[in-house]
Each structure stands twice: as C-alpha cells, then as structure tokens.
Amino acid sequence: MGGSDVRVKMLAAPINPSDINMIQGNYGLLPELPAVGGNEGVGRVEAVGSDVTGLKPGDWVIPANAGLGTWRTEAVFREEALIRVPSDIPLQSAATLGVNPCTAYRMLKDFEQLRPGDSVIQNASNSGVGQAVIQIAAALGLRTINVVRDRPDLQKLTQRLKNLGAEHVFTEEELRGPEMKSFFKDVPPPRLALNCVGGKSSTELLRHLAPGGTMVTYGGMAKQPVIASVSLLIFKDVRLRGFWLSQWKKNHSPDEFKELILTLCELIRQGQLSAPACSEVPLQDFAQALEACMKPFVSSKQILTMC
Numbered sequence: 565m566g567g568s569d570v571r572v573k574m575l576a577a578p579i580n581p582s583d584i585n586m587i588q589g590n591y592g593l594l595p596e597l598p599a600v601g602g603n604e605g606v607g608r609v610e611a612v613g614s615d616v617t618g619l620k621p622g623d624w625v626i627p628a629n630a631g632l633g634t635w636r637t638e639a640v641f642r643e644e645a646l647i648r649v650p651s652d653i654p655l656q657s658a659a660t661l662g663v664n665p666c667t668a669y670r671m672l673k674d675f676e677q678l679r680p681g682d683s684v685i686q687n688a689s690n691s692g693v694g695q696a697v698i699q700i701a702a703a704l705g706l707r708t709i710n711v712v713r714d715r716p717d718l719q720k721l722t723q724r725l726k727n728l729g730a731e732h733v734f735t736e737e738e739l740r741g742p743e744m745k746s747f748f749k750d751v752p753p754p755r756l757a758l759n760c761v762g763g764k765s766s767t768e769l770l771r772h773l774a775p776g777g778t779m780v781t782y783g784g785m786a787k788q789p790v791i792a793s794v795s796l797l798i799f800k801d802v803r804l805r806g807f808w809l810s811q812w813k814k815n816h817s818p819d820e821f822k823e824l825i826l827t828l829c830e831l832i833r834q835g836q837l838s839a840p841a842c843s844e845v846p847l848q849d850f851a852q853a854l855e856a857c858m859k860p861f862v863s864s865k866q867i868l869t870m871c
C-alpha cells in the first residue's frame with residue numbers, strides 16, 4: 565500500500581440504472597476495461613498509508629466520483645477518490661447518499677428560485693431520485709405533484725409516497741385526463757418539472773408547467789426523446805434543461821460536494837430524508853439482484869451487502 569492509499573472494506577452498494585447503462589456501454593462515462601461495476605456504495609476504512617491525513621481506520625467512506633467500482637468486498641483506493649461520511653447515519657442511507665439525493669437536491673435548488681408553498685412536478689416519482697425529491701422538497705416547504713406508472717399495488721405505493729411527504733400522486737393516465745384542468749384551478753402550476761422518463765411522460769409534464777417554467781431532464785427510463793410542442797415553446801416559453809451530477813462535480817470543487825453531502829446527512833439525522841425502499845441482497849447473490857433491478861414495478865432498490 566502506497567503513502568496516499570486507503571484500504572477499504574466495502575459494506576453495501578446499490579445497483580442503479582446508471583450502473584447497468586455503464587455495463588451496456590451507453591453511459592456518458594465509461595471506465596477502462598477490465599473494470600469493477602458499481603458507482604456508489606459505502607465502505608469502512610481498514611488501514612491508511614503514511615501520507616493520508618483526512619481519513620482514519622473505522623471511518624465510513626463513499627466514492628468521490630463515478631467509476632470507482634463498488635461491487636466488491638475490499639479495495640485499495642487513493643485518498644482523493646473517497647469522501648468521509650458520518651457513521652451515525654443508517655447504512656442504507658450512506659450506501660445510497662452520493663448520487664440520487666445529491667441529484668434531487670441540486671435540481672430543486674439550481675434551476676428555479678422556488679419559495680415555500682411552490683410546487684414541483686416529477687415523473688417516476690417512486691424512483692430513488694423521486695423519493696429523495698419528495699422528501700427534500702417537503703423539508704424545503706415545497707409541494708410535490710408526483711406521477712407514477714399504474715400498477716396493481718398503486719394504492720400501497722401512493723400511500724408510501726404520501727408518507728414520505730408527497731402532496732399529490734397521479735398515474736400517467738390521470739395526468740392526461742380532463743380532470744387535471746380543475747386540479748390546476750386550485751393548485752398553482754409548477755415552475756419546475758423533473759423528468760426521469762422522456763417520451764410521452766415528459767410531454768405531459770411540460771403541458772402542466774407554468775409559463776416560463778423549466779423542465780430538467782436527468783434520466784431517460786423510457787428510452788424515448790423529449791418532445792416539446794412548438795406552441796408550448798412559443799406561447800409559454802418553457803425551458804428545457806438537463807442535469808448530470810458528474811458534470812456538476814466537474815464544475816464545482818470537492819469541498820462543495822462535501823458540503824452537499826453534509827447538508828443531506830443533516831436532513832437524514834433530522835428524520836427528513838430516509839433511504840429509498842430497498843432490498844438487501846448478499847453480494848454473492850448478485851445475479852438475483854441484477855435480475856430484480858431490470859424488472860418493472862419493483863419499487864425497491866437492490867442493495868448488495870458485503871458485511
């Protein structure tokens with residue numbers, strides 16, 4: 565082990581859609597091969613080299629950037645590849661902290677100046693990002709209009725999202741229905757829409773956006789393009805933007821990322837941000853976890869455990 569090296573025992577690591585995209589070769593960032601899968605997770609420091617100043621054995625660490633390869637039991641990393649997180653937060657929260665809640669927080673803060681009482685609309689609201697959006701928005705005093713795909717256990721899912729702080733939950737079909745007109749007579753139209761899906765779903769979000777509002781696309785789960793009608797662009801001047809956390813990190817210092825992590829940890833400690841619904845699967849059963857994460861309507865993040 566070199567002077568700047570840190571030996572880490574991995575504890576838990578989720579399987580996110582971007583991990584699958586990376587393996588499939590269609591992600592914005594591809595590691596050199598051979599590579600270990602997994603872009604986020606939490607590990608415990610076991611030993612540090614003589615030049616390491618910011619970490620000590622026993623600390624919990626998460627990757628500073630995508631591409632670290634977290635689906636493994638142990639590894640030696642450079643100190644700057646890791647960020648320390650407090651070990652008094654739940655393991656599942658630490659394992660899922662570095663990507664989705666960060667994305668949710670930045671999208672709520674960086675595109676529109678929202679005030680308490682303002683509303684935000686999003687699709688795939690039961691995704692990891694979606695659940696973080698619901699909770700962080702509630703902590704900021706924002707109301708969320710949440711769209712999900714219809715499913716047999718819709719009532720259960722709706723209740724779960726409302727327990728997290730979701731103000732309204734609609735299916736994709738309901739969002740297209742005529743009753744939304746009367747809904748938006750009582751509720752001011754949102755100035756921010758968060759699009760995880762693309763295709764028809766994103767067209768519907770745009771339709772309900774306030775004039776001059778912004779739709780931020782951060783995921784493309786339907787693998788369909790975003791289509792904005794000419795009339796919405798001309799008569800409502802809606803703005804189409806994109807967000808990628810890896811790019812945000814390139815544009816900001818490591819200290820700003822650390823500050824973001826600490827802000828989120830504070831929300832976790834205050835009981836305002838919990839981990840997404842998840843299923844823990846021992847690392848050796850990874851094939852089962854990979855199969856589960858590719859199925860629709862699972863509503864449970866697969867987390868590989870190594871402890």
Ligand SMILES: NC(=O)c1ccc[n+]([C@@H]2O[C@H](COP(=O)([O-])OP(=O)(O)OC[C@H]3O[C@@H](n4cnc5c(N)ncnc54)[C@H](OP(=O)(O)O)[C@@H]3O)[C@@H](O)[C@H]2O)c1
Pocket residue numbers: 580581582663664667688689690691692693694712713760761781782783784785786787807808809810859860861862863865
């Ligand atoms: N840009 C960034 O910086 C950034 C950061 C984090 C995540 N992301 C992206 O955000 C997305 C969600 O990530 P996550 O970790 O939150 O995902 P996740 O927890 O695995 O959830 C996946 C979500 O996608 C929905 N979905 C799957 N296939 C769909 C389809 N064909 N049409 C509509 N919805 C579909 C699922 O809904 P059902 O329950 O209905 O199946 C579920 O809500 C991914 O595309 C990921 O790459 C981007």
